[in-house]
Every structure is written in C-alpha cells, then in structure tokens.
Amino acid sequence: MQGLKAELLRGLWYVAMPGSDVRPGRLSYATMLGEPVVIGRAKDSKVFALRDICPHRGIPLHYGKFDGETIECAYHGWRFGRDGGCVAIPSLREGQQADLSKIRTRSFPCVERQGLVWIYFAKADEAPRGSEAEPPRLPVFADDVGPSLAIKMHFACSTDHAAFGLMDPTHAAYVHTSWWFKQQARKLRPKEKAFEPSELGWKMVRHDLPPQNLVYKLLGKNVSTEITYRLPGLRIEEVRGDKHAVVGLTAITPITDEATEVHHMFWTTPAWVKPLAPLGRRLMRTFLDQDRVVVIRQREGLMTAPKVMLINDADTQARWWMHVKDEWASASKEGRPFQNPLKPKTLRWMS
Ligand code: FES
Ligand SMILES: [Fe+2]
The missing domain is CATH 2.102.10.10 (Rieske [2Fe-2S] iron-sulphur domain)
Structure with missing residues (x-):
C-alpha cells in the first residue's frame, strides 16, 4: 500500500x-x-x-x-x-x-x-x-472527433491516491456535496455491481441506468453504462441510450511520483451539448475540485507516514489497481507478457 x-x-x-x-x-x-x-x-x-x-x-x-x-x-x-x-x-x-x-x-x-x-x-x-x-481507442466516436468538454487539474498526490479516488464508490456522499449533485447524498443505499477483467484492468459490467433521471432521459430510452478502468490510470465510461451516447474519460498522468495531472473530458453525440459547454465545464471543475481538496488534506496526514487500509468491498477496486500495477511492473521486469491477475466478481457496498 x-x-x-x-x-x-x-x-x-x-x-x-x-x-x-x-x-x-x-x-x-x-x-x-x-x-x-x-x-x-x-x-x-x-x-x-x-x-x-x-x-x-x-x-x-x-x-x-x-x-x-x-x-x-x-x-x-x-x-x-x-x-x-x-x-x-x-x-x-x-x-x-x-x-x-x-x-x-x-x-x-x-x-x-x-x-x-x-x-x-x-x-x-x-x-x-x-x-x-497505439494508444487506447475510446468507444463510439471516430478518430477525428474530439471531446466537447475538457478540463484538467493538478492534484498534489501520487497517481495511486488519484487512482483510488477515481475508483472509490463511497466518497461521493461526503466529498461531492454540491446542491446539484446527490442532493440527498447522505441517504446511503445498498449497491451491487458486477465486475470482470478487461484489457490492462477491469470493467463494471454494462447495466441499466434509472429511467427517471432527467439527464439520462436526454439520451433516449434504455440508457445503460459500462465503466472501464485500465492502466496507466484511465477511467472510461460509455453511457448509451437509443438516441445518443456520451463517453467520459478521466486520465491520470503522473507529473512526478508524487504529483498528478488529472484530465477529465466528455465526447457527446447530441448537438445540444455545445451551448451547455460553459456550464458543463463549471460543474466539472467544481466536482473535480472537491477531489483535489480532499487529496491536499489527505497529504497532511500521509506526511506522517501512517499505515493505511483498504477494506472490502468498498476499496476492492483500489486493491485491484495495485494488483494490476504490480503485475505490469513484474511482467516488465521479467520481460514477459502482462497477465491480468483479476477474476470476475460482484461487489457490494453502501453509497
Ligand atoms: S543552443 Fe541551446 S543551450 Fe545553446
Ligand atoms: Fe470524486
């Protein structure tokens, strides 16, 4: 750890x-x-x-x-x-x-x-x-289509802590407390999601999103999502309805071994996103800034080199990140192909 x-x-x-x-x-x-x-x-x-x-x-x-x-x-x-x-x-x-x-x-x-x-x-x-x-190719969109929205932010933490934040399903209720996001965040609900290994990482298996949600309604009917996590710190979310699709990418790029650039962007099919871009950018910035502030505070504590923990199932993905990273490092050292060490698993938590 x-x-x-x-x-x-x-x-x-x-x-x-x-x-x-x-x-x-x-x-x-x-x-x-x-x-x-x-x-x-x-x-x-x-x-x-x-x-x-x-x-x-x-x-x-x-x-x-x-x-x-x-x-x-x-x-x-x-x-x-x-x-x-x-x-x-x-x-x-x-x-x-x-x-x-x-x-x-x-x-x-x-x-x-x-x-x-x-x-x-x-x-x-x-x-x-x-x-x-070749670099990884994002789903849905052609090679010449760029993101409709893109921001980046400097995180005063290593890629490990930035990655843990990225795949942390239980911090939102405590960190992302803006009025527009999860108004009733503190009402924790049981969650259960299936995961399986995928290229250089794992994915949360495609599942339906709540049809009553206004934002999802804009994408049409039968809206579903699939979230992929892969080395070297990419989270790719593909949300698809019968009319439109949105792909989100969060990419963590190490500046050094203890500072990280976090890139956050969206590709969208619907044309209505363009006029909404300034508002979208502001919301994304507010959201990402909440994560940025948490790691600055966490750094105060980490300076004292505490022993920290990862618990089941809420932190299982953080454990997977370390396993996948370790395997990449060993395979590189030994000059052999990477072998994904993960197995399919259903994770349960409250959030
Ligand atoms: S030409 Fe680059 S330092 Fe001299
Ligand atoms: Fe977050």
Whole structure:
C-alpha cells in the first residue's frame, strides 16, 4: 500500500493534453513522469513530442522559436527537427566540423487521436510494438472527433491516491456535496455491481441506468453504462441510450511520483451539448475540485507516514489497481507478457 510516492509505470501511453491546446506553429510543454516534454504542431498539422531540454547547455526548448518545422533554441540558436535531431549550429564557421547526426534531444512516440495527444513512455529505450504501438481507442466516436468538454487539474498526490479516488464508490456522499449533485447524498443505499477483467484492468459490467433521471432521459430510452478502468490510470465510461451516447474519460498522468495531472473530458453525440459547454465545464471543475481538496488534506496526514487500509468491498477496486500495477511492473521486469491477475466478481457496498 502506497504512501506519498507511487511507482511510475513505463511501456504505456499517457494522455498529454487535448489536441486543441497545441496550436499550429506553437509549442506547448508539460512535465510527464518526471520528464520535461515539449509538444509542437508542425506545418502539416501533425503533432510531435521531444524532451524539452537543449542538448547544448540544457535550457528548455519551449523557450525557443518554432517555425512549424524546426525549433530554434533560445540560447545559441541551435535548431532541432521534429525528430529531435540537430539540423543547424549557427556559430560554426567554414572548416569547423560538428557531426550534427550525433546531436539530438530525445523524441517520444506521439499520436493525436479523438482530440487527444498521447505520448508513449518506453520501458528502457524500447519502441512501442504490437498492441502497445497505439494508444487506447475510446468507444463510439471516430478518430477525428474530439471531446466537447475538457478540463484538467493538478492534484498534489501520487497517481495511486488519484487512482483510488477515481475508483472509490463511497466518497461521493461526503466529498461531492454540491446542491446539484446527490442532493440527498447522505441517504446511503445498498449497491451491487458486477465486475470482470478487461484489457490492462477491469470493467463494471454494462447495466441499466434509472429511467427517471432527467439527464439520462436526454439520451433516449434504455440508457445503460459500462465503466472501464485500465492502466496507466484511465477511467472510461460509455453511457448509451437509443438516441445518443456520451463517453467520459478521466486520465491520470503522473507529473512526478508524487504529483498528478488529472484530465477529465466528455465526447457527446447530441448537438445540444455545445451551448451547455460553459456550464458543463463549471460543474466539472467544481466536482473535480472537491477531489483535489480532499487529496491536499489527505497529504497532511500521509506526511506522517501512517499505515493505511483498504477494506472490502468498498476499496476492492483500489486493491485491484495495485494488483494490476504490480503485475505490469513484474511482467516488465521479467520481460514477459502482462497477465491480468483479476477474476470476475460482484461487489457490494453502501453509497
Ligand atoms: S543551450 Fe541551446 S543552443 Fe545553446
Ligand atoms: Fe470524486
């Protein structure tokens, strides 16, 4: 069971940011898994990601100029292509030789799909291949459809505690107490849900949602949902009615081993969502902020390195997260394929 820090998993694709945050001819940057990353969109509109460090004297490349093809370092003007290779050193005079092919900053596999920029963090310089060669694809929506709503928030906790929060079925009544969400939250009711293993994690098996709920009514009749949890910290909820569908993604991306970026977004078929986006964004922000505040308070306690607990069945999914993570780490170390350690199970709790 983890304290302040979490092991960072490699050999996986992580959500970097929505594609709309990477404008043509501009550079964006982020720290992911402890590494500085600069992300650009080239003239052909393709995105790329490089280690955000100039190999000359170490200044972050994002301070430089980007002309849509090459990044010019802000310090001495060395230029780098989108593959990270150095293409020019302006200080060189005739007769002065430098083998540019040996000078480069690392490039990360980077894919933009469904409006998201995904970056692959290799195990030890391994290239993604097989099923790892592509980031996960969200259900229902085509590759060129981006989210209607997207927010991100910085959580002062490790990915483990962010993940526990994500899959915690019993905190809502105490943490998410806004008037618009669960007005009668404190009236706990018995819940029972079936779960089964799925790719790199598990899923809450598809089940019907209450037909009297106004929001669900907007999706048509026979509204049902399926929630998938998978490495490296993705929660994918697919809500479907006979008229419309909504897909929600929460992606936790480690900034370091004790700080996390939480991305929260929705893809929607109904056109009515566009005008509601500002309100939706506000509600999402309020909701996520409640989780953010809880982990800040929890951190105060975790600083004293207490022994903490996971109980059945309310915390069973948190246990599964640790099992799946441990298996990923062991499989990577032993150079063998990941074997999902989970079995189908029905969980019961009050919430
Ligand atoms: S530090 Fe980048 S060119 Fe010198
Ligand atoms: Fe929450």
